[in-house]
Amino acid sequence: MAEAAGSPLIRVSGLTVRYGAVTALDHVDLAITPGMFLAVLGPNGSGKTTLFRCLLGLAEYEGRVESRARRIGYVPQIKNFDRSFPGRSVEVVISGIVGAWPGPLALRRHRERACAALAEVGADAFADRPLHALSGGQLQRVYLARALVHGPDLLMLDEPAAGVDRAGEADLYECLEGYQARNPELAVAMITHDWEVARHHADTSLLLDHSVLAFGPSAEVLTEDTLRRAFGHVGHHHDLGVTS
Numbered sequence: 539m540a541e542a543a544g545s546p547l548i549r550v551s552g553l554t555v556r557y558g559a560v561t562a563l564d565h566v567d568l569a570i571t572p573g574m575f576l577a578v579l580g581p582n583g584s585g586k587t588t589l590f591r592c593l594l595g596l597a598e599y600e601g602r603v604e605s606r607a608r609r610i611g612y613v614p615q616i617k618n619f620d621r622s623f624p625g626r627s628v629e630v631v632i633s634g635i636v637g638a639w640p641g642p643l644a645l646r647r648h649r650e651r652a653c654a655a656l657a658e659v660g661a662d663a664f665a666d667r668p669l670h671a672l673s674g675g676q677l678q679r680v681y682l683a684r685a686l687v688h689g690p691d692l693l694m695l696d697e698p699a700a701g702v703d704r705a706g707e708a709d710l711y712e713c714l715e716g717y718q719a720r721n722p723e724l725a726v727a728m729i730t731h732d733w734e735v736a737r738h739h740a741d742t743s744l745l746l747d748h749s750v751l752a753f754g755p756s757a758e759v760l761t762e763d764t765l766r767r768a769f770g771h772v773g774h775h776h777d778l779g780v781t782s
């Protein structure tokens with residue numbers, strides 16, 4: 539059935555997740571629309587990862603998650619990545635192309651697709667470099683290419699700045715914005731602790747502390763007043779995990 543333009547890609551209503559006595563998410567409502575850049579902010583343990591796991595279909599929940607996303611790309615945190623993993627950048631990207639074992643001819647096509655995805659994120663120069671020889675920012679690009687190689691409608695990033703220096707982080711957001719400008723239907727959802735980054739790069743923000751404290755345009759949600767009311771402080775370095 540055809541969907542009206544601008545209708546949500548994902549609509550979450552009454553989303554509740556309990557781990558024994560812990561309520562990780564409590565009646566969360568939100569909608570992600572095509573072209574949105576959503577920042578998900580909240581203190582440690584506030585349910586951000588659990589929300590992502592529900593959107594990815596990896597957690598059991600009560601409530602509803604309605605999705606018309608055909609493909610979702612996911613970039614995990616890279617800070618704990620094992621660099622001794624034997625492989626080259628291009629192989630990580632190829633592993634993101636879903637499907638049966640392709641055989642030698644398709645493998646060549648897959649390599650071309652993987653190299654095109656690496657080029658999209660400015661990482662084609664290190665396609666054949668082993669993973670242990672990549673910097674944090676370069677490894678981040680490889681995982682970004684892996685998430686984008688199958689043309690997702692939603693790209694989800696879990697704290698993309700973790701393990702990447704400030705310059706690499708700025709490059710990453712520039713790269714993401716460029717990609718989204720070339721693919722305006724793509725929705726991006728990103729977990730971050732940095733409200734300055736959210737205010738700068740995300741049009742929409744969600745403040746989460748098990749339940750939704752605020753959800754809407756970043757300029758309205760991320761005021762110092764709202765952050766102070768929500769978290770009791772505005773942290774050093776704009777980091778919600780640090781008490782000032």
Ligand SMILES: Nc1ncnc2c1ncn2[C@@H]1O[C@H](COP(=O)(O)OP(=O)(O)OP(=O)(O)O)[C@@H](O)[C@H]1O
Nearest residue numbers: 557560561562580581582583584585586587588589
């Ligand atoms: N598998 C699990 N079993 C039991 N409790 C869990 C499990 N996963 C998460 N929790 C609890 O649910 C709550 C939300 O955790 P979650 O990881 O979603 O928070 P978060 O906002 O992503 O935290 P952080 O910023 O530290 O990554 C926390 O209290 C956490 O301890």
